[in-house]
Amino acid sequence: xxxxxxxxxxxxxxxxxxxxxxxxxxxxxxxxxxxxxxxxxxxxxxxxxxxxxxxxxxxxxxxxxxxxxxxxxxxxxxxxxxxxxxxxxxxxxxxxxxxxxxxxxxxxxxxxxx
Amino acid sequence: xxxxxxxxxxxxxxxxxxxxxxxxxxxxxxxxxxxxxxxxxxxxxxxxxxxxxxxxxxxxxxxxxxxxxxxxxxxxxxxxxxxxxxxxxxxxxxxxxxxxxxxxxxxxxxxxxxxxxxxxxxxxxxxxxxxxxxxxxxxxxxxxxxxxxxxxxxxxxxxxxxxxxxxxxxxxxxxxxxxxxxxxxxxxxxxxxxxxxxxxxxxxxxxxxxxxxxxxxxxxxxxxxxxxxxxxxxxxxxxxxxxxxxxxxxxxxxxxxxxxxxxxxxxxxxxxxxxxxxxxxxxxxxxxxxxxxxxxxxxxxxxxxxxxxxxxx
Ligand SMILES: Nc1ncnc2c1ncn2[C@@H]1O[C@H](COP(=O)(O)OP(=O)(O)O)[C@@H](O)[C@H]1O
Ligand SMILES: [Mg+2]
Numbered sequence: 001x002x003x004x005x006x007x008x009x010x011x012x013x014x015x016x017x018x019x020x021x022x023x024x025x026x027x028x029x030x031x032x033x034x035x036x037x038x039x040x041x042x043x044x045x046x047x048x049x050x051x052x053x054x055x056x057x058x059x060x061x062x063x064x065x066x067x068x069x070x071x072x073x074x075x076x077x078x079x080x081x082x083x084x085x086x087x088x089x090x091x092x093x094x095x096x097x098x099x100x101x102x103x104x105x106x107x108x109x110x111x112x113x114x
Numbered sequence: 115x116x117x118x119x120x121x122x123x124x125x126x127x128x129x130x131x132x133x134x135x136x137x138x139x140x141x142x143x144x145x146x147x148x149x150x151x152x153x154x155x156x157x158x159x160x161x162x163x164x165x166x167x168x169x170x171x172x173x174x175x176x177x178x179x180x181x182x183x184x185x186x187x188x189x190x191x192x193x194x195x196x197x198x199x200x201x202x203x204x205x206x207x208x209x210x211x212x213x214x215x216x217x218x219x220x221x222x223x224x225x226x227x228x229x230x231x232x233x234x235x236x237x238x239x240x241x242x243x244x245x246x247x248x249x250x251x252x253x254x255x256x257x258x259x260x261x262x263x264x265x266x267x268x269x270x271x272x273x274x275x276x277x278x279x280x281x282x283x284x285x286x287x288x289x290x291x292x293x294x295x296x297x298x299x300x301x302x303x304x305x306x307x308x309x310x311x312x313x314x315x316x317x318x319x320x321x322x323x324x325x326x327x328x329x330x331x332x333x334x335x336x337x338x339x340x341x342x343x344x345x346x347x348x349x350x351x352x353x354x355x356x357x358x359x360x361x362x363x364x365x366x367x368x369x370x371x372x373x374x375x376x377x378x379x380x381x382x383x384x385x386x387x388x389x390x391x392x393x394x395x396x397x398x399x400x401x402x403x404x405x406x407x408x409x410x411x412x413x414x415x416x417x418x419x420x421x422x423x424x425x426x427x
Contacts, residue, residue, distance in 0.1 A: 034385055035385055035387075036385040036388075037329065037388040037394055038390065040328065040329065040390075045317075051385075055384055056297065057299065057300060060303070061300075061328070063304060063324075064300075064303060064307070064324040064328045065324075065325070
């Protein structure tokens, strides 16, 4: 089983902002894609969905795969609808300024270091 | 006259159902106005016009000159003329000349706002060339809106299953999916997920059913003219069906291939259109069927057995 990575460590690593704090405080995997169908093919559980899209459908997709958290990169403006839906579904939603690949770089050190 | 879209009234408009708003924005003044009306000439006397009113059972007569509207004579003008003794005179000096008019191409919402703004119950209507073309009364507006709502509701009702009788040990849920409704797309799948959780279906099955339902729901929203999604939960299986009203799929074999998509850039920018939706759905389903007829619509059916088998993932 992959190790647990705490969301608060993720927030620190990417200099993120928590827009809604959900029930779960850790993840084991990161799934990143700009295509929702890609995300829907994953079989992993307890994931962090990393995306540069900020629509409500990102939150819907995260919910369908039972994601614990969503990290919206690129510092794009995030509509209140997106945050409200995440709050409704009680999924943690975090935003950060860095682009997706850079965010991924900082995350990988958290997931792979011993 | 400004051609902006006015609101009905500041506070009421966001509480008005969107269908109603859509109808009064979509309908034009010319769709509701009365045409072929009796008109008169400015040289006609009040007496002549009074007869026109009585014989045609109307309460206002437009006064024209070369198809141009130059005035209006109402019942109260006639009463004044009788009262003050100029009923045998021509209407020209007395008729109402400062007229508030509507244009035939304006949305009906504009007319509705006029009724809020002015004390009149009837407005003359002119076309782009400033020619008189009709009259719009509150009665016309009401009956036109009612008629249109009736049509819309009939349409909505026709989209709902009629044989929605649940057998014992069966739960059926149905949701309407509107075209391009990105705001609500996914809501039905969320309800399914919740239902399956309540019924203590295993996590793995819930995930497969959620993925199938969501991909199917999104497809109806982005590729069809709109339709509905139904969930049939039985003792051993969950069946998900989407049915839409067109445009249909030309080659069903093609859309089952991974990577085939007709989605445009706009849809791609929203994170859809990878051409993986149908293959994804098929992969998580124990049974999968897609039927389509061009011009008629598409029906997609996915069945997932509740007992975890090795099939579908
Ligand atoms: N309900 C539908 N009505 C018409 N065409 C559809 C419908 N569902 C799917 N399609 C067609 O099938 C293609 C493949 O669908 P899908 O595998 O879900 O990929 P995507 O939605 O990413 O394009 C779509 O691009 C579209 O052309
Ligand atoms: Mg699709």
